[in-house]
Amino acid sequence: MIAENLSTIKALAFDFGGTLDAPFLHWLDIYLMAYAETLGKPLDRDVFYESYVYGERQMESQQLVNKEHSLLETQLFKTHLQTAHLIERKVLDDTLYNREELPKHVAEWVTNYSAGYVRRNEPVLRKLSEKYTLLLVSNYYGNIRRIATDLHIADCFRSITDSTIEGVRKPDPKLWELAIQRAGFRPEEVMVIGDSTKNDILPALSLGCHTVQGYPENIKPEKIDLSRDYIFSIEELLPLLLG
Template sequence: MSTLKDIKGIIFDYGGTIDTNSRHWAEVLWSKYVAHQVPVDKESFREAYVFGERALAKYPFVQPGHNFYDVLAIKAKLQMEYLALQKKLPMDEALLQSYATKVADSCYEYVLDVLKVTRPVVELLAKRYKLVLVSNFYGNIQTILKDFGLFTYFDDIIESSVVGVRKPDPAIYKMGVDAMGYDAQDVLVVGDSFSKDVVPAKQVGCRVAWLQGEGWGGEVIDESLPDVIMTDLAQLPALL
């Protein structure tokens, strides 16, 4: 694996990287379904999760002023309504809202705990490197970063719903490199998704630190592709 000692700038992914420190959001949500005894099986949940993500990408449920709790509440409500329509949960509005609120509340608390680990890493690296964020998100990433005290650490933000390009299209990482103003080989990309972060970033010519964790499953993995592999974002500063 190559050295990262000579990099000049860092591109961070957000979801699954800064907010969950390597856990895919589907796994985080499912763990809260289990914790709050939402009576559905995992396959039904996966279908609801995919439905919700597609709906959020297609329709403007999330507005620029929504913070992360708002996003979680909207996601959970969409999932519960889908499960009810599929007859996996009772068509009881009060019950569905109760489940959605419990899941959103506990997911938000989870993120606040994770940020105690990941925010200091971003803060430290912002003192040493130019940072750019590249994220598939809903048009409100700036609100979320401000809410979580992260906004000032990034020199630029490339958000899929704003620029009209989504990962895994390598063009979004090319935008990140252009915003950085360095050669791609001098830029390190940090992300949790092998197919959406590692592969397109390498196609653009960046170096990559893969935050390997609890993924969605089904990806073809080539561990020789990333320059370094981590299991915790807190490991990153020592690698640089």
């Protein structure tokens, strides 16, 4: 547990998506909120899931994003892919609004949502960086440094590791290992903070890192792994790590 290992921890390695830009929610659920507010009615989660996965795969296979694309530009690629697929599947009507305006509105909604959570978490990162070296490790599209710079948190981190640039993606622990080695630490000196058991916690544990898993506040208690340290907000790291 954290209290027992504080003396050995020298660095904190953060996931980005779902961890720093959201309250430990999967981005599928965040898009569902965006579509519900924009359309004025909810989309079925299972129905939307197919189009969400389609968009993610196309983002990767088409390599639409370059290192200079902003958060909004990145989201526009994703929402255009999602809405086009929803229209093709006849989940949404084929209208000019759904083809052109809806993806813009959803992209703006999720961009504002993401930026808002990063702004909320920035003071915590800066406070933690006074004692620990911070690392950012993300499955992203090659532009996570641009995103972090635009959101004014890039200078909090000694290194920023992007899966697209490195050619390796979580859950492969090599992405975490690469970031840790480049920063000059041993795994046992690093605590990994993330929202995904598969992508963050298990790979980190396999390397010998300490971990803290973030859970959304409304999670059912029986789904929390009580054998590991966990939090419901980034702010909770301050009393845990700084006392």
